[in-house]
Amino acid sequence: MSDRQASLRENVRLLGDCLGETMSNHLGDDFLQTVETIRQLSKDGRQLGDSQALIKALEDLKDNDIVPVARAFNQFLNLSNIAEQYHRVHRRKTNESLGVYKNPVGDLLARLDENAFTPEQILDTLKTQSIELVLTAHPTEVVRRSLIRKYDNISSELESLDKDNILPLEESKHIRRLKEIITQAWHTDEIRAERPSPVDEAKWGYAVIEQSLWQAVPRFFRQLDEQFAHYTDEEHLPLDLSPIRFASWMGGDRDGNPNVTHSATEEVTLLARWMAADLYIKDLNILRSEFSMTQCNQALRDRVGDSVQPYREVLRHLEQKMKRTKKWAQSRLDGEDVSDDGVMLDTDELLNDLTLCYQSLLDCGMKVIANGSLLDLIRCASTFGVTLLKLDIRQDASRHIDAISAITRFYGLGDYAEWDEASRQAFLLTELNSKRPLIPMEWEPNEEVQEVLDSFAMIARGRKNSFGSYVISMASAPSDVLAVALLLKESKVSFPMKIVPLFETLADLDNAEPIVEQLFSIPWYKAYIDGRQEVMIGYSDSAKDAGQIAATWGQYRAQEALTRLCNKHGVHLTLFHGRGGTVGRGGGPAHVAILSQPPGSVNGAIRVTEQGEMIRFKFGIPDIAVRSLELYCSAVMEATLMPSEAPKQEWRAIMDEIAEVGMNQYRSIVRGHEEFVPYFRAITPEQELAKLPLGSRPARRRSDGGVESLRAIPWIFAWMQIRLMLPAWLGAESALQQAIDSGHLEKLQDMHKNWPFFGAYLDMLDMVLAKSEPEIAEYYEKRLVSPELRGLGQLLRNKLSQVSDLVKQLKQQERLIDDNKTIRQSIDVRNPYIDPLHYLQAELLYRSRKDEQNNAVDKALMITMAGIASGMQNTG
Numbered sequence: 001m002s003d004r005q006a007s008l009r010e011n012v013r014l015l016g017d018c019l020g021e022t023m024s025n026h027l028g029d030d031f032l033q034t035v036e037t038i039r040q041l042s043k044d045g046r047q048l049g050d051s052q053a054l055i056k057a058l059e060d061l062k063d064n065d066i067v068p069v070a071r072a073f074n075q076f077l078n079l080s081n082i083a084e085q086y087h088r089v090h091r092r093k094t095n096e097s098l099g100v101y102k103n104p105v106g107d108l109l110a111r112l113d114e115n116a117f118t119p120e121q122i123l124d125t126l127k128t129q130s131i132e133l134v135l136t137a138h139p140t141e142v143v144r145r146s147l148i149r150k151y152d153n154i155s156s157e158l159e160s161l162d163k164d165n166i167l168p169l170e171e172s173k174h175i176r177r178l179k180e181i182i183t184q185a186w187h188t189d190e191i192r193a194e195r196p197s198p199v200d201e202a203k204w205g206y207a208v209i210e211q212s213l214w215q216a217v218p219r220f221f222r223q224l225d226e227q228f229a230h231y232t233d234e235e236h237l238p239l240d241l242s243p244i245r246f247a248s249w250m251g252g253d254r255d256g257n258p259n260v261t262h263s264a265t266e267e268v269t270l271l272a273r274w275m276a277a278d279l280y281i282k283d284l285n286i287l288r289s290e291f292s293m294t295q296c297n298q299a300l301r302d303r304v305g306d307s308v309q310p311y312r313e314v315l316r317h318l319e320q321k322m323k324r325t326k327k328w329a330q331s332r333l334d335g336e337d338v339s340d341d342g343v344m345l346d347t348d349e350l351l352n353d354l355t356l357c358y359q360s361l362l363d364c365g366m367k368v369i370a371n372g373s374l375l376d377l378i379r380c381a382s383t384f385g386v387t388l389l390k391l392d393i394r395q396d397a398s399r400h401i402d403a404i405s406a407i408t409r410f411y412g413l414g415d416y417a418e419w420d421e422a423s424r425q426a427f428l429l430t431e432l433n434s435k436r437p438l439i440p441m442e443w444e445p446n447e448e449v450q451e452v453l454d455s456f457a458m459i460a461r462g463r464k465n466s467f468g469s470y471v472i473s474m475a476s477a478p479s480d481v482l483a484v485a486l487l488l489k490e491s492k493v494s495f496p497m498k499i500v501p502l503f504e505t506l507a508d509l510d511n512a513e514p515i516v517e518q519l520f521s522i523p524w525y526k527a528y529i530d531g532r533q534e535v536m537i538g539y540s541d542s543a544k545d546a547g548q549i550a551a552t553w554g555q556y557r558a559q560e561a562l563t564r565l566c567n568k569h570g571v572h573l574t575l576f577h578g579r580g581g582t583v584g585r586g587g588g589p590a591h592v593a594i595l596s597q598p599p600g601s602v603n604g605a606i607r608v609t610e611q612g613e614m615i616r617f618k619f620g621i622p623d624i625a626v627r628s629l630e631l632y633c634s635a636v637m638e639a640t641l642m643p644s645e646a647p648k649q650e651w652r653a654i655m656d657e658i659a660e661v662g663m664n665q666y667r668s669i670v671r672g673h674e675e676f677v678p679y680f681r682a683i684t685p686e687q688e689l690a691k692l693p694l695g696s697r698p699a700r701r702r703s704d705g706g707v708e709s710l711r712a713i714p715w716i717f718a719w720m721q722i723r724l725m726l727p728a729w730l731g732a733e734s735a736l737q738q739a740i741d742s743g744h745l746e747k748l749q750d751m752h753k754n755w756p757f758f759g760a761y762l763d764m765l766d767m768v769l770a771k772s773e774p775e776i777a778e779y780y781e782k783r784l785v786s787p788e789l790r791g792l793g794q795l796l797r798n799k800l801s802q803v804s805d806l807v808k809q810l811k812q813q814e815r816l817i818d819d820n821k822t823i824r825q826s827i828d829v830r831n832p833y834i835d836p837l838h839y840l841q842a843e844l845l846y847r848s849r850k851d852e853q854n855n856a857v858d859k860a861l862m863i864t865m866a867g868i869a870s871g872m873q874n875t876g
Contacts, residue, residue, distance in 0.1 A: 008087040011158055012829075014175075015079040015182065019072070022183045027068055034065065035072045042832040051835065055779070058840050066844070066860045073837050074190060074867030079182070080830060081870060082151050086158045089623040103627075104591065104634035105227045112231075117641060119232040125640055126228070129243040130574070130605040131632050132468075134392060135208070135615055136249040137201035148616060150185045152211060154178060155621060191862045198260045202250040202268040206275045208619055209388060213246070214279055216625035217383050218376035220244075223626065224633070236371065239355055242382040243636075244629055246389040247468045248272075249609070253394045254455065255473040262454040269391055269466045270329045276388040277326035280350070281319055283377050288315040290373070291357075293366060300360040310360070314353050321349075325386070345463055347385040354378050390468035393459065394502075395452070397472050397480040403452045404428075404483055406445045407438060424479040425522075428486050432524055438490050456491035464495040469576070469607075471536055475501035476508050478518045485528065496528055500576060504538030506546040506663070509554040513561035520569050529571070534607070535562055536576035544715055547666030547731035552761055553659040560598040567600070576607035590618075590628070591635035596760035599643035606636055617873065644756045651751050651758070654744055658735040666731035675792045682785045683777070683793065684718035685845055688861060721868055722780045723773035723838065726796065729765060733803035736810070748810050762810060763820075769804050770816035770827055771872060776838045783842045784849075834871040837864045 024032040038057055045051035061069060112122055160174045196204070225236050251268030254260035291311035300310050307313040321344045331338040344350060354377060361370035405416040408427075416424065431438050439453065459467060470488070472480050484499050503512045516535065519525045537558060542551035559575055566573035579593065594602060610618060619625040647655075670676055681687060719726045739748060751758040774797045781793040804816060817824050841864035847857045 007162075008083060011083040011086065012080055014178070015083055015154070016076060018175075018179045018182045019075055019079060019186070021179065022186045023068075023072060025183075026186065031065065031068065034061075035069060038069065038836050039073075039832060042835045045835065046831055051775075051779075051839065054836065055839050058836060059843060061840075063856060066840070067856060067863065070837065070840055070860045070863040070867065071186075071190065073833050074863050074870065075186060076833050077830065077867055077871040078147075078151065078185075079154070080833070081873065082154050083158070084826060085617070085621060085624060086155050088627075089159075089621060103223070103227075104630045105224060106230075108634040108638050109227055109231055111638075112641060115642065121641070122637075123228065123232050123237075125604060125637055126224075126243055126633075127238065127241060128604050129633070129636055129640070131244045131636050132247050132607040133244065133632070134247040134249060134468075134576075134607060134609045135205045135389070136253065136609050136611045137196075137198075137205060147185055147188055147190060148207075148620070149211075150181050150188070152620065153181050154185075157181065190866055191859065198251040198257070198264045199267055199271070202248065202271060205248055205250045205615070206272065206388065208615055209246070209384070210275065210279060212620055212622050212625050214380060214384075216619070216622040216629065217244075218379045219622065220626045220629040220633075221376075221379045223630065236375070239358065239375075239378050240351065240382050243633055245383055247607070248389045248391050249394060250391075252391040255394050255396050261451060262458040265391070265393070265455065266458050266462070267333060269387070269462055270332050272388040272391070272466070273386065274326055274329035274333070276384060276386050277322045277329065277344075279380075279384075279388075280322045280377075280386075281326065283373070283380075284315050284319040284322065287373055287377065288312050288319060291315060291369075293361070293364075293369070295364045295366075297360040297363040300356055303356060311357050314357055318344075318350060318353055344386055346465060347381060347387075350381050350386060351378065354381060385465060387465050391466060392468040392471055393455065394471040394473060395455070397474050397476065397483075399448070399452050400472070400480070400483040400487060403445075403449045403487065406449045407440070410440055410443055410445075421477050421479055424477075425482060428479060428482040429522065429524060431486050432482065432489060438486070452487070453491070456487045456493065459488070459497065460491045460493045464497075467497060469498040469500040469534055471500045471502050471576075473502050474504055474508070475515070476511070478515055478522070481519060482522075482525070485525070496530070498532075498534050500534045500536050502536040502538055502576075502578065503558060504541035504545075506542050506551060506554045509537070509542055509551075509558040512558045513565050516562060517565055520565070520571065526569075531570065532572045532574070533566060534574045534576055536578055536607075538578050540578065540716075543727060546663045547670075548662075548728050548765075549732045549735055549761070550659040550663035550666070553655050556598055556757055559601045563598060563601045563603075572605070573601075573603070574605040574607060575601055576609075578609050579611070589631075591631040592756075592760050592763070594632070594635035594639050595644065596756040597639060598757075599646055602636055602639035602643070604636065604640045608632075613869070613873070647751075647755050647757065650747065651755055654739060654747060654751070655758070657742075658739055661738050662731035662735035664731075665734040669730060669796075673792060675789050679785060679789045679792045680718070682789060683722060683780050685721050685841065685861070685865060686714065686718040688845065688848060688858075689714050689718060689865070717869070720872055721838075721841065721865060722777045723771070724777040724796065724800065725768050725772040728768040729772075729800065729803050730796075732765060733799045733806065736806045737802065740806070740809075745809075749812065752810055762807065765803075766807050766811060766817050767820070767823060769800075769807060770824065772800060772804075773831075773838075774800055776835070779839060780842045780845075783846050830871045834868060837867045837871070840864055841868065 020032055020036075023035065038054065041054040041057055042051070045054045058069075109122065157174050157178045161171060221237065221241075228237060248268075251260060251265050254265075292309060293311055294308060296304075296310040300314070304310040304313040321342065325343045325345075328338055328340060328343045354374065358370050358374055358378060361367070361374070401417050408414055408416040413427075416427065419427070444450075445453070459470075470484055472484060475481065481499050481501050488497055488499075501512075501515065503509045503515075512535065516533065537555050539551070539555065542554060545551070546554065562573060562575070575597075577593075590608065594606065617624075618628040716727050736748070739745075748758075752762050753759065778793070778797065781790055785793060808814065808816065811819070813819060815824075817827075841861065844857050844861040844864060847854065848861055851857070
């Protein structure tokens with residue numbers, strides 16, 4: 001075992017011992033022994049392949065022990081996550097000492113140099129690079145914000161203990177502090193009493209920026225500077241460089257979420273400005289206290305006049321203006337209609353003054369000071385601006401249709417919703433070119449339509465730098481885009497807001513090219529976009545609609561077609577990838593996903609959603625956030641400068657066959673099997689999931705629908721809870737088997753090794769299958785499913801076994817994820833702690849369905865859901 005693995009195991013043991021002491025102090029040694037017995041039985045069950053003793057022990061639990069036992073295993077899994085996350089940081093620091101190329105950017109630059117790319121080409125690519133990471137708060141982040149802060153503190157204490165020469169007294173101090181924080185966590189309820197509001201979700205996102213990204217971004221730039229210094233003559237990268245920025249859906253995603261209202265969105269944008277001002281005030285205050293230098297260049301002297309402390313004069317002015325901005329935002333949040341005079345609403349003023357000080361220090365021989373904290377603040381200002389991040393607005397296309405229908409009916413023009421596409425386009429274009437208002441002055445639409453109109457009016461009241469894109473869910477026609485353009489115009493939005501169609505179902509993905517081509521044929525629209533088009537690719541709903549393998553190929557084809565189309569029309573395309581944490585929602589390592597995109601589709605620009613708990617795992621700790629930013633930056637640069645080759649025609653033909661077979665098989669089960677819906681609702685906690693107050697958005701689009709009305713996230717979350725992982729693989733077993741039976745085995749193996757797209761797909765499938773546990777799913781079935789439905793369960797488990805064997809055959813390995821020891825070990829370490837939660841959850845589901853008024857059972861059930869989600873990590 002390597003020293004680094006020994007360090008991980010030692011930290012897991014230390015945190016586990018602290019938790020054990022906490023539980024013993026609270027509930028006694030007998031309870032601790034009960035937990036230890038269950039843990040050992042779980043471990044033995046894994047080794048012997050028989051969990052009956054574990055199941056018996058869980059069934060024998062006294063009623064008052066159910067909740068604390070569930071909490072014990074939940075907490076241990078959270079602590080294991082902390083230890084593992086810190087271990088990644090430790091390993092990263094160790095690797096850095098081995099040489100300059102032991103990181104993604106340095107390694108890429110070395111390869112670019114070997115491939116004869118000039119420093120000018122490389123630097124120009126970085127200067128024009130545009131990566132936007134869009135933070136979203138879907139109902140997958142199960143850990144409360146108050147606990148996240150405690151977990152961050154635990155990680156800090158592990159870092160303090162990670163010293164070779166730590167003194168015994170200092171070590172004791174940090175261990176005492178660890179015990180204190182873990183005790184605080186144990187006595188904090190891990191389940192929220194109420195669902196978070198959209199504003200609460202936004203605050204959670206802002207906290208990630210405040211606690212991690214605000215430190216990580218300038219550190220990322222410093223490392224980028226060091227790497228590029230080897231290949232360019234510039235000592236530092238341009239000050240206004242911002243290859244990676246952040247946006248958000250938190251408080252702007254109103255698709256199917258009645259809690260996201262125009263007032264909630266407006267509050268979120270004000271909170272972002274308040275938080276940005278607060279962060280700048282703190283940093284400016286520190287700079288002002290340090291910048292006592294008196295010598296300055298003429299430009300700064302012209303700015304400050306006779307001031308004897310020129311730098312402090314400028315910094316004091318900025319700090320005072322930020323304080324006025326913070327006060328203004330707070331007054332607006334309190335409902336006061338206050339003037340924005342003296343408020344910093346745009347980033348240019350901030351950057352201009354900071355750059356003025358920076359250049360003066362350089363001119364006066366104070367380069368060391370210029371390139372210290374001041375440079376870091378300039379980097380933050382270039383990245384976050386005065387709005388912290390831009391807020392996207394997302395709404396379903398049907399809501400815009402309803403609004404325009406209400407208007408046409410009011411005027412006696414008929415029902416817009418019933419018109420064909422040609423009639424809709426003709427009406428919309430006429431109104432877009434009209435100089436008169438369309439929305440009636442004296443008119444009282446219904447509540448839903450009024451909310452749509454109020455949302456557009458809210459955008460008009462705001463400022464351009466507060467908003468990102470307007471995303472249209474379930475876009476299926478050019479009129480869906482033109483309708484938003486018309487509503488923006490009629491609401492007097494003064495800037496050309498990006499309008500982004502989101503193609504979600506497989507049919508919509510296939511139709512993406514003709515839809516966008518029709519838009520490009522409209523002169524008004526071509527002028528509106530000014531040579532730039534953004535299109536969002538939906539991963540969640542396409543996979544839920546057609547199965548993962550068909551959806552993955554559909555997404556690839558759509559990106560290829562859109563890339564060709566935009567090149568033909570001279571339009572710069574930015575693809576917005578709506579990826580989730582799980583494979584079933586496009587999840588997986590970001591750099592692998594980017595490098596597996598169709599050649600030419602990245603072209604220096606990409607937007608990607610970072611969803612739920614993945615935000616914390618990728619960006620919650622500054623060291624890991626720096627690593628994540630490096631991976632994104634290097635992958636986009638590589639995909640731009642050295643894109644993969646287009647797939648061979650025979651590979652495409654095989655994928656066409658595979659996708660068709662996979663889709664038909666998937667739909668024959670999910671849509672066509674009459675027992676599927678009752679089986680799904682019986683074996684999974686899908687119904688009970690609605691009780692878990694995870695996110696602000698309801699689990700269903702409507703309350704009376706079947707599986708088709710269930711959102712993709714809870715759909716996947718439910719299957720993950722029972723470890724069947726069905727959305728990620730169903731259909732692949734038939735598709736891959738038929739391809740092999742047709743004599744394509746060697747070609748499939750060649751595709752895995754030499755086609756990044758297929759290689760990434762198969763590796764992700766491998767990973768998710770390694771997390772599946774058919775024996776656990778079978779126990780859920782035995783406990784919860786009526787005998788007449790169990791035949792379907794056996795069929796599904798047989799298919800799971802089949803696809804697992806096929807993946808091993810294609811990858812030529814004896815065990816799943818045999819080629820990724822890190823993930824393999826992580827799964828193996830967690831299983832003994834997740835298993836009791838699974839068996840306990842099945843029992844609790846059984847009891848809950850017999851007695852729906854048992855609060856203790858319901859609470860324990862919610863804890864098991866949270867614990868399994870924490871243990872599995874990528875839940876939605």
